[in-house]
Amino acid sequence: MTRTSLTAALLLGVMVSLFCAPASQAQVYKKVLEDGTVVYTDKKEAGSEEVQVESVVSEFAPVKRAATSSEDTGESADQASEDGSVQASIEITSPAHEATIRSNEGIVDVAWAARTRNVEGRLSYELWVDNQLAYQGPAAGVTLRELNRGEHRLRVRLFDESGSELAVSDTTVIFIHQASIYNPALNSNGVNIGGASGQN
Structure with a gap:
């Protein structure tokens, strides 16, 4: 390899390494040797002159912010609100479970409450006393009459307008207590279901 080629190769290597260095270290100096060879270096020497090197700024595409968990939760909530599934529940609010009721006439006020979601139309109810239908209609409570003394079991069924449960x-x-064992209202089934009146 000739001296000129060697010099050119060294010069190219120095230039590449210098230009690829961080901007804070990009001070380049040029020196002309006695034989006319031009040398570039990052060290200032006698007879060298500083060469201005332009800084190179790289541009990057902006980074998209990832969706936060709260945003995800919001989307899930929106989807849940758009869900058209039917939800319903019903509970007897009065009397309380295992309540003792003292009534010689066997009178008991029964009330219930329903909670529904995505249910259209009018609701209706059935009150069952000791597995016998005692009331059917739209009222949210009834008054039972002439229940005989002892234990009774109450249950309410909820229906939509089409009759689907x-x-x-x-x-x-519940437990009915009466002053006397004798009760003219006693019947063979133990409950007078004809004595229910609706409450609005």
Whole structure:
């Protein structure tokens, strides 16, 4: 390899290494030797002159912010609100479970509450006393009459306008206490279901 080629190769290597260095270290000096060879270096020497090197700025595409968990939760909530599934529940609110009711006439006020979602139309209810239908209609409560003394089991069924059953309450057990064992209202089935009147 000739001296000129060697010099050119060294010069190219120095220039590449210098220009690829960080901007804070990009001080380049040029020196002309006695034989006319031009040498570039990052060290200032006698007889060298500083060469101005332009800084190169790289541009990057902006980074998209990832969706936060709260945003994800919001989307899930929106999807849940658009869900058209039917939800319904019903519970007997009065009397309380295992309540003792003192009534010589066997009178008991029964009330219930329903909670529905995505249910259209009018709701209707059935009150069952000791597995016998005691009331059917839209009222949210009834008054039972002439219940005989002892234990009774209450349960309410919820229906939509088309007659489809939506929910059934838990069974509420009550105890009727009367002053006398004798009760003219006693019948063979132990409950007078004809004595129920609706409450609005």
